Amino acid sequence: MPDRTKILQRFIDATEAGIRARAADFPDAMAMTDRIFTALKSGDGAAPATPPTRLPARLPVCDHLEAALDHARGGPVPELGAAFAAIEPAFVWFRRPEAAQVAGDFYENHANAVIIGDGGLEARRDVRIGVSLVAPDIHYPRHHHPPEELYVVLSSGKWMQNDNPLVPKQSGDLVHNPPNVWHAMQATGTAPLLAVWCLWTGT
Numbered sequence: 001m002p003d004r005t006k007i008l009q010r011f012i013d014a015t016e017a018g019i020r021a022r023a024a025d026f027p028d029a030m031a032m033t034d035r036i037f038t039a040l041k042s043g044d045g046a047a048p049a050t051p052p053t054r055l056p057a058r059l060p061v062c063d064h065l066e067a068a069l070d071h072a073r074g075g076p077v078p079e080l081g082a083a084f085a086a087i088e089p090a091f092v093w094f095r096r097p098e099a100a101q102v103a104g105d106f107y108e109n110h111a112n113a114v115i116i117g118d119g120g121l122e123a124r125r126d127v128r129i130g131v132s133l134v135a136p137d138i139h140y141p142r143h144h145h146p147p148e149e150l151y152v153v154l155s156s157g158k159w160m161q162n163d164n165p166l167v168p169k170q171s172g173d174l175v176h177n178p179p180n181v182w183h184a185m186q187a188t189g190t191a192p193l194l195a196v197w198c199l200w201t202g203t
C-alpha cells in the first residue's frame, strides 16, 4: 500500500464504496473500477511528485461547496460527502484552462481539483481522480478525452452523453463515459453540481 494520509485513504475508500454500491447498475464500468482500485493498493504507478505551483486555495465558486456537501451527506453517499469535506482544505482549486474562451458565465462559476494524478495530492501515472463543482444554472461544456471515465455524483444535476438530451442524476448515481465519448453537465437552477471523477490513465 502506498504511503498516504489517512484522510486521502478515507476518500479513496469512500469513492470505491460509492461506485461498488452501484455495480449492478453499471456492469460495464466495473472492469475499470477494478483496475483503478487495485492499482491504488500498489505503489507501482507512483510518479515523481512535482512541487505544487499554488498553495491550497478555494475559488469564489466554492461558496457553493457547503450546499453541495450538505446534499451529499444527506443522500446515499454520506461517507463520501464526509470524506470529501475532510480532505477539501488540501485542494488546489483551479479553472479549466480553456474556460476563458467559453462564452457566458462558465469561467467564474466552475472549479476543479485534482486529488490523484499529475498536479494532485498524490502523483501517479495510472490513475487520475478529481472533483468538479459547478454553480447553479451553469453549464459545464461538452468535452471528451481518451481515458475512460467514471463520475460519482455528489450533488444532483443534469448530464449529457453522446449529444443525447440531458438526463437528471441524483446524489449517488454514476456516469460512465467510454473513451472519447462527448459529455457535459448542467447544474440546475437551484443547486450546485458536485461530482468526483475517476480516469484510468494506465496501460
Ligand SMILES: [Fe+2]
Residues within 6 Å of the ligand: 143, 145, 149, 183, 197
Ligand atoms: Fe470528463
